[in-house]
Amino acid sequence: MLKRISVLAGILMLTVGCYSSYSGGYYGGDIRVEVSRGDTSSVPLDSTYVEAFADPDFTVLVKRSTVEYVYPDGLVAVIQDFWLPDGTYYVRAWKDADGDGTVSSGDLYGIFCGEGVYECPEPAPLSVEMEGYYYRDIRVDITVKRIVTRRR
Amino acid sequence: MLISFISQVIVNPPGYPEYYEPYRLLIGPTAGVLPDGAIWFHGGTFLDNQLKDYGIWHGVFTVGIGGVAEVQLSMNRLLSNLPSYPWTQINEVSSAMKLSVIRLQRVGLAVQLRVSPGVVNEVPDTIVLFAPHPVYYGFVRKYTTRTAYLTVPLTVRFRRFSLSIGAGIVQFGTLMEMRDLPPLHGCEAGVLCDSLKSWLSTEPFRSTKEESVLTTYNGYVGGTYGWRDRTDLLLEVNLHPRFLYRGMFKRTGATGYDRYSPGNRVPRDTAVAVIRTFAGVRHSFSRNFIVDAGIVLPYDTGLPPGDRLNLLSATLYLNLHVILSLKDLEF
Numbered sequence: 001m002l003k004r005i006s007v008l009a010g011i012l013m014l015t016v017g018c019y020s021s022y023s024g025g026y027y028g029g030d031i032r033v034e035v036s037r038g039d040t041s042s043v044p045l046d047s048t049y050v051e052a053f054a055d056p057d058f059t060v061l062v063k064r065s066t067v068e069y070v071y072p073d074g075l076v077a078v079i080q081d082f083w084l085p086d087g088t089y090y091v092r093a094w095k096d097a098d099g100d101g102t103v104s105s106g107d108l109y110g111i112f113c114g115e116g117v118y119e120c121p122e123p124a125p126l127s128v129e130m131e132g133y134y135y136r137d138i139r140v141d142i143t144v145k146r147i148v149t150r151r152r
Numbered sequence: 153m154l155i156s157f158i159s160q161v162i163v164n165p166p167g168y169p170e171y172y173e174p175y176r177l178l179i180g181p182t183a184g185v186l187p188d189g190a191i192w193f194h195g196g197t198f199l200d201n202q203l204k205d206y207g208i209w210h211g212v213f214t215v216g217i218g219g220v221a222e223v224q225l226s227m228n229r230l231l232s233n234l235p236s237y238p239w240t241q242i243n244e245v246s247s248a249m250k251l252s253v254i255r256l257q258r259v260g261l262a263v264q265l266r267v268s269p270g271v272v273n274e275v276p277d278t279i280v281l282f283a284p285h286p287v288y289y290g291f292v293r294k295y296t297t298r299t300a301y302l303t304v305p306l307t308v309r310f311r312r313f314s315l316s317i318g319a320g321i322v323q324f325g326t327l328m329e330m331r332d333l334p335p336l337h338g339c340e341a342g343v344l345c346d347s348l349k350s351w352l353s354t355e356p357f358r359s360t361k362e363e364s365v366l367t368t369y370n371g372y373v374g375g376t377y378g379w380r381d382r383t384d385l386l387l388e389v390n391l392h393p394r395f396l397y398r399g400m401f402k403r404t405g406a407t408g409y410d411r412y413s414p415g416n417r418v419p420r421d422t423a424v425a426v427i428r429t430f431a432g433v434r435h436s437f438s439r440n441f442i443v444d445a446g447i448v449l450p451y452d453t454g455l456p457p458g459d460r461l462n463l464l465s466a467t468l469y470l471n472l473h474v475i476l477s478l479k480d481l482e483f
Binding site: 030049051052054060061062063064065066068079081082083084085086087 | 281283284285287289334335337338339340341342343344345
C-alpha cells in the first residue's frame with residue numbers, strides 16, 4: 001500500500017505545476033467615426049482627416065487619421081477603429097482641399113457636436129472611458145461644411 | 153589496515169547498499185545512474201523570493217535503464233530568477249538523459265543532456281503613452297524559450313566522502329511576441345501617435361519571428377560526507393546563469409514613468425551568473441524515502457556590487473525523494 005501511495009505521490013509531483021493565464025488590459029475605446037457630407041460641393045471625401053484634440057481650441061493634437069473608405073454615393077466616409085485612450089477629446093474632420101496644410105477657406109470642415117447633434121458653434125467633448133477588455137464602439141456623426149473664413 | 157582501507161575504497165565504496173542513493177547533489181547531478189529498472193520521483197520547493205508570486209514546485213520522474221542510463225521527465229521552473237513582478241508560466245516541462253561514461257565506483261563520469269522543448273512565459277507589461285496626459289496601457293510580452301543543458305558530471309568517492317564536479321554548456325533560444333499592443337493602425341500624427349511610435353522604436357524585436365539564441369556556461373562543485381548511517385551532509389556551490397529577457401526592467405524598484413521608460417529596459421537577451429551555495433543534509437527515512445533539506449545563499453553577479461551577497465536572499469531548499477524498483481512493485 002505504501003508503495004502505491006508513493007507512486008501516486010510521485011505522479012502528483014510530476015503533474016502539479018503552476019498554471020494561470022493573463023490577458024493584458026485594454027484601455028480606451030475603439031470609435032467608429034462617420035463623416036457625412038452636409039453640403040453639395042463636389043470635393044470628394046477621400047483623404048479627409050479625422051482629428052482628436054485635447055482642447056476645444058484644437059491646439060493640442062492627440063491623434064490624426066484618414067478616413068478608410070468612402071461610400072459609393074460619396075456622401076459618407078468612415079474610420080472603423082479610431083482608437084483613443086481614456087480621456088476627453090474634441091474631434092473634428094477636415095479635408096485639406098487646397099493642400100496648404102492648414103484649415104483654410106475651401107476646405108471641408110466639421111466638428112463633433114455630440115451624439116445626434118450635427119450643428120453647433122463650439123465642439124462638444126467626447127468622453128472615452130475604460131471598458132476593460134471590451135471594445136467600445138461610439139458612433140460619431142460629423143457634418144462636413146464649407147467654411148468661408150480662415151480659422152487659424 | 154591497508155587491505156581494509158583499499159577494500160573500503162575499491163570493493164565497497166561508501167554509500168549504503170541497502171538504501172537507494174539519489175544521484176545528485178542538492179541541485180547538480182552526480183556521475184551515478186540508477187540501477188536498471190529503478191524509478192525515482194523527487195520533488196519539492198525552492199523557497200526563494202519567487203514564492204511571493206506563485207511559489208516553485210519541481211517534480212522529476214527518472215527511470216534507470218540497463219544500469220548505464222537514466223531518462224528523466226521533469227516539470228520545473230527553469231528560469232526561476234525573473235524580476236519580481238507578476239509573470240506567468242505555462243507548460244514548463246523538460247526531459248533529460250544521463251549516460252554513464254565511466255560507471256561510478258571510485259570514480260565516475262557521465263554526460264547529461266536536458267532539453268526543454270518550449271517554455272512559455274507571459275509577462276504583463278505597461279506602456280506609458282501621452283494623450284497628452286500620461287496613459288498607462290497594459291499589454292503582454294510572450295516569451296517562448298527553449299533551453300538545452302549539456303552537463304558532464306565527474307564524481308570521485310573516497311571513504312565517506314564523495315566529491316562531484318560538473319561543467320556544461322547552456323543554450324537559451326527565445327522568441328518574443330508582444331500581444332495586446334495599443335492599435336497603431338491609422339495613427340498618422342499627434343502626441344499619442346508620436347509617443348506610441350517612439351516607444352515601439354525601442355522594441356526592435358517586436359515583430360521578428362526569429363529565435364534569439366544565447367549560449368553560456370554553468371558549473372558546480374560539491375560533495376557529501378556520510379555523517380551518520382543514514383545521514384549525509386552536503387555542500388554545493390553551483391554557478392547557474394540567470395537569464396534576462398529583452399524588454400524586462402533593469403531596476404525593479406523604480407516607479408512611475410522611470411519604471412516603464414525605455415531606459416529601464418534590458419536591451420537584449422542577457423545571461424548573468426548566479427552562484428548559489430547550498431549547505432544541507434540528506435536523510436534516508438527508509439530504503440525508499442530520502443529527504444534533502446538545506447539553506448541556499450545566492451550571489452548574483454547581475455546586481456550592483458553592494459547587493460550581490462545579501463543574507464535576506466538566503467532561502468530554504470526542500471526535496472523529497474522516492475526511489476523504488478519496478479521489481480518491488482506488487483500491483
